Amino acid sequence: MVYQHYNTVTVACVNWVGFWGDKAANLEKIKAKVIQAATAGANIIAFPELALSGYECGEEARREQKPCSMHIEASETIPGPSTEELARLSEQLGIYIIFGMPERDDKDPKVRYISAALCGPRGLIGRYRKVNLGHLPFNTESICFRPGSELPVFETEYGPIGIQICRDFWLVPECTRILVLKGAQIIFNVTAAFPQPGGIDIITQQTACRAAESIVYAASVNHAGKERTLCFYGHSTIAGPTLDRRSKILAQGQYEEEIVMATLSLDTLKCSQSIHDVRKDIDWKLIAREYARLARI
DSSP, X not given: OOOOOOSEEXXXXXXXXXXXXXXXXXXXXXXXXXXXXXXXXXXXXXXXXXXXXXXSOOHHHXXXXXXXXXXXXXXXXXXXXXXXXXXXXXXXXXXXXXXXXEEEOSSOTXXXXXXXXXXXXXXXXXXXXXXXXXXXXXXXXXXXXXXXXXXXXXXXXXXXXXXXXXXXXXTOHHHHHHHHHTTOXXXXXXXXXOOOTTHHHHHHHHHHHHHHHHTOEEEEEOBEEEOSSOEEEOOOEEEEEETTEEEEEEEEOOSSOEEEEEEEEHHHHHXXXXXXXXXXXXXXXXXXXXXXXXXXX
């Protein structure tokens, strides 16, 4: 499929306060926020990890170490009812929507993934499945979901983009770098970051760090407010290169629900990448050999 690429793109990250376990209410709110952001000029609008359903697992996941009934009930295939509805809205508005949801495997309904769906002006484009799941004692994700096994890059009218989910972005810079080496110009981190020591610094610094180390735009979109028992700290962040530095915080939210927006120059990105070409200036053969050696240990 051939796209006419633009020189700028306006990205919106929604600091999100959803309704735990109420998929219908969340879908309606996502649609309302999309319309609000699109009216303000956004071209790509992103929502956090599991925004469609709510992030937290039910109590049975931790107490009995069994899959969460809420996520089982809320899960859908991709394509499915929610992606089809948001794909129609994307087509009507001529924009892109990224949103987190529990995905049910279309071949095995007992298998579920933490996924992010991507819809655009031409309909549903694809999905990304979280690769690195959280484990007990801090997370119950691995009890309820299966990890993904692919690192896709998606073509858009604003160039190729990559999507990651939470730990994939925070803890595994190799995954981000692979997406950039595949051509991604913007990395969207769909996350559910709840309070921890230095948490706000992490979301800000790590987003800027990923942008700096790979010369790419990076956008982290987070929950805000209280869900079931967890409180989230928002601070959705957009970062990337400017003419005077390799990475700068271009926009950042606060604790409350809000839409965080920034207009990104793809010409500036191209200029920065010509100065620091991570594809050519790094000995990738050496790195590949070392990783291959470590994988055999």
